Amino acid sequence: MVLVEQPLPDHFRGFAAVVERDGGTTYPAICRAVAEDDEVLSLLDGAPLPQRRPLLLLAAVHFLLLSGVEHALASHYDTVAEVRGIPLDRTGDVTVAFAAFCRTHRPELAELIATRTTQTNEVGRCTALLPGLCHLASLYGWAEPLALLDLGTSAGLNLLFDDYSYTYRAAVGDGTRRAGAAGSAVALDCSSREDVEHLPELRLPPVAARVGLDLSPVDPFSDDAARWLLACQWPDNLARFGRLRAALANVRVSPDPPRLERGDMVNDLERIAGTIPGDGPLVVFHSWVAAYLDEAQQRTLAREVRALGRTRPVHHLYCESPFETPGLPTPPSPVPREGPDLATVLVHIGPGGAPVRLADTHPHGYWIRWWPANT
Numbered sequence: 001m002v003l004v005e006q007p008l009p010d011h012f013r014g015f016a017a018v019v020e021r022d023g024g025t026t027y028p029a030i031c032r033a034v035a036e037d038d039e040v041l042s043l044l045d046g047a048p049l050p051q052r053r054p055l056l057l058l059a060a061v062h063f064l065l066l067s068g069v070e071h072a073l074a075s076h077y078d079t080v081a082e083v084r085g086i087p088l089d090r091t092g093d094v095t096v097a098f099a100a101f102c103r104t105h106r107p108e109l110a111e112l113i114a115t116r117t118t119q120t121n122e123v124g125r126c127t128a129l130l131p132g133l134c135h136l137a138s139l140y141g142w143a144e145p146l147a148l149l150d151l152g153t154s155a156g157l158n159l160l161f162d163d164y165s166y167t168y169r170a171a172v173g174d175g176t177r178r179a180g181a182a183g184s185a186v187a188l189d190c191s192s193r194e195d196v197e198h199l200p201e202l203r204l205p206p207v208a209a210r211v212g213l214d215l216s217p218v219d220p221f222s223d224d225a226a227r228w229l230l231a232c233q234w235p236d237n238l239a240r241f242g243r244l245r246a247a248l249a250n251v252r253v254s255p256d257p258p259r260l261e262r263g264d265m266v267n268d269l270e271r272i273a274g275t276i277p278g279d280g281p282l283v284v285f286h287s288w289v290a291a292y293l294d295e296a297q298q299r300t301l302a303r304e305v306r307a308l309g310r311t312r313p314v315h316h317l318y319c320e321s322p323f324e325t326p327g328l329p330t331p332p333s334p335v336p337r338e339g340p341d342l343a344t345v346l347v348h349i350g351p352g353g354a355p356v357r358l359a360d361t362h363p364h365g366y367w368i369r370w371w372p373a374n375t
């Protein structure tokens with residue numbers, strides 16, 4: 001991941017613009033006020049350098065509010081109001097309430113900022129993962145269970161993709177396709193930029209193993225870790241917050257929770273892959289993580305995944321931003337890029353095969369463009 005060195009106030013202003021583009025309103029207002037407030041900004045002095053970013057401070061405040069700390073700021077956050085069952089009240093100025101909260105709770109915030117790192121686990125990306133895995137399962141006539149290894153797995157929530165329900169709506173025409181576990185509390189909606197008939201057959205592939213590898217895995221069974229993961233989300237996007245909450249609740253009652261391992265996705269890949277029993281197909285997948293590697297490491301990753309194919313059929317499936325992963329063998333887009341969307345691409349490299357660009361997708365899975373040649 002390329003870290004752009006810039007003054008902290010500019011970082012807050014830039015973050016405000018990003019969240020605004022995503023439809024948020026609470027954080028943009030707060031971030032623009034924090035950019036002018038040296039006392040609040042100084043809270044981030046205690047963060048390790050790569051973590052000196054707006055989201056760390058915002059998440060620390062959100063975490064304390066979700067934990068039950070009483071303050072007027074609580075009633076400005078939709079998420080906190082929902083979790084704590086308190087009424088929303090936005091009559092005061094949220095930026096004044098935020099600064100007051102930071103002054104009153106400075107010691108607790110300083111401790112969180114010094115010891116935590118921002119984290120995400122975006123289950124919305126399963127709207128790309130599901131058709132990708134269906135494509136692979138169909139290569140085996142749906143008969144071979146797939147062993148799954150998720151690199152940069154976070155809390156491992158995407159390894160339970162088959163517990164979620166999916167609705168794909170055609171952006172062109174009025175087609176709809178539903179898949180997955182009907183009635184699941186984790187309900188994922190995705191717009192298909194082509195007709196939905198372009199998508200592959202969507203049924204749940206049999207799964208032989210679910211293993212996740214992460215430098216700092218998030219234990220979804222820990223209340224503290226789960227709350228921190230929730231705190232890293234925007235407080236006014238209830239839909240996204242709600243589905244993460246539902247996915248965290250789901251893993252806790254799962255009869256087959258993923259096995260999470262701590263380690264590096266390049267250096268520990270072979271060791272962890274070696275712990276997955278069987279000689280059936282192994283799918284090594286990753287989403288929104290290869291950007292943390294530099295270009296040379298990305299090349300090494302692609303090579304190392306291919307090398308695992310010495311002992312069993314290995315499929316490399318990834319959903320990454322092509323702009324941040326020049327070391328991955330992503331084929332170019334079949335059509336010139338349209339519009340301003342920042343897309344991620346879903347790529348598959350089968351045993352001995354060339355990379356195939358299966359789809360372009362929204363980074364959080366809100367839309368997909370499945371390239372028709374792949375069905």
Ligand SMILES: C[S@@+](CC[C@H](N)C(=O)[O-])C[C@H]1O[C@@H](n2cnc3c(N)ncnc32)[C@H](O)[C@@H]1O
Pocket residue numbers: 119120121122123125151152153154155158213214215216217263264265266286287288289292
């Ligand atoms: C942006 S999150 C994405 C999480 C998940 N893949 C998803 O799509 O929701 C990136 C994750 O990659 C992990 N990570 C970063 N560098 C890593 C590395 N070299 N090896 C393993 N995990 C890494 C982080 O700890 C974090 O959990």
